Amino acid sequence: MSKKSTLLIVDDEVANIEIMNAVLEAQYEICFATSGEEALELARDVLPDLILLDVLMPGMDGYQVCDVLKRDPLLADVPVIFITGLDDQDAEQRGLALGAMDYVTKPIRPVSLRAKVANHIEMKRMRDTLAELAVTDALTGLNNRRKMDDVLRHQVSQLARTRDWLSVVMIDIDFFKLFNDTYGHPEGDRCITMVASALNRAVHRAADVKVRYGGEEFACILPQTDPQGAIQVAHDIKRQVEMLHIPHEKSTVSPYVTVSVGVASALCRPSIRHDEWVRHADRQLYISKQNGRDRISAVSFEPETA
Template sequence: MMGRPVILIVDDEISNIEMIGAVLEDSYEVRFARSGEEALLQARATPPDLVLLDIVMPGMDGYELCRRLKQDEVLADVPVIFTTGLFKPEDEVRGFEAGAIDYVTKPIQPLVLQSRVRNHVELKRMRDQLADLAMTDALTGLGNRRLLEKLLPSEARRLARDGDWLSYLMLDIDFFKQFNDIYGHPKGDDCLRAVADQIRAAMRRSNDVGLRYGGEEFACILPKTDPPSALHVAESMRRQVEELAIPHSRSKISPFVTVSIGVASGRCIHGLSEELWITTADAMLYECKRTGRNQTAGHIIEPPRVESAFLRAERRVRGASG
């Protein structure tokens, strides 16, 4: 959670928004929406740290908005506090069943609101820290395979909304087993950390993600990156690792540590499995190793052609007449 936590206030009454905003604005970055539809768009564009949600609103009510937030993979962990004038126990139960974490009744008591918001924001911060640790490789500080399994599908779905590019890199340290055999595992760990540093250095955008895939293999997820740009990033990584000049007397291709990198780039479309990026990049990495190592190779993923209903009908007619 960087900077001040972001609180999204959702209420169709501007007077309620102003009052709640005045209570919280000294400690939080306050945003607001006056309908469920607007709130959903805002939250998906920039996920908040907590949502204060009115129940009774025209159109999409608070219960439905809360359910939709909890169904969204990116927003499911954002805590929702209902702010409402409804007092019946069944209303409260319905709110918790929709996914809310707490209830604050109107008229709002400023000290109660501040206390509830502070506690839930702090709990979310602690959960986020634990989640980060669970998805971080302890040796290199990069993401781990668990993060890859979570992030790659979500990025593919997100980019599919606009049919945008996604590139995926797989990097392998050449002859790393031999490196460990001659220099020992402590030096091997130093080598892994040094390579990880060069991966970080080659990625220039905040949404690019580097990961340790396992052993001496690394991966990178590059959203909105076309094939030439992805190959440029990969070549920068390869060159920067070579320029470290880490001695490797057992390498069959260089006196220094080198890497091979496979690149897969494709436009995301709904229904196209993210596994295609992994298998394609892996095939390109194998090609690098087969043809000499210390190089990069890339492939553009072509989406499967979808036959039109007209062509299918025409083929059936031709088949029947034959």
């Protein structure tokens, strides 16, 4: 069974929320907010698939909320349908100019509301599918480097609220150029896919993100993982790769394929650059390779603010 799409209903009148909830709850997961400020906070927490947004609200009105949503990289692609009692073209044009996808007027007509929500949910699914293809590595099925950047930015922002740990692990297949030169590129591709499978077996929490960073290099993003936990994951990755027993006669550290690993961990705080984790993990990977490869180096660092 596919997961239900999530709708965020924003209206300062609870009665209006109840009406829309009754119309839509059978098909969708519903959450709601009664103010613009609450809506923005909730949207960042749940990342809804669509937002039904009232225009006339005290404090931040719907236009202001929509403007903030469309400026937020995490929420800019979430479709917004304005819901209002204003039945004039000027109001509609203003909403559409801000980035809203559609407009529904009160009183709510259930058939029209269901149809518009269903249409925009389906269009979002199609866009999400195309976007997922753009951030997926074709050889391994792992996320690619572009996806890693997006996930890191999001995780740093989320974990900064609770000042929680975030760890990044960088992995490199040892002497991979020699492997390619000895066994050929098809076997090199097979080696990469097998290491990717080992990575999947070692890193299996739903929140963890596995990435083919480029060539023979991989990475993992581990939210809410402290230094000790991240080092344990690194050992699990290394062990899973060793268990593959992929022959590598040109390696100077083992008769089989091995990996070098760099680990970086830090407590998230507001205004921290998300690329700090990659920079430190990459440095630790370099140290592992300089110190003989087939090993793990790790650091717990104090991140710089942007």
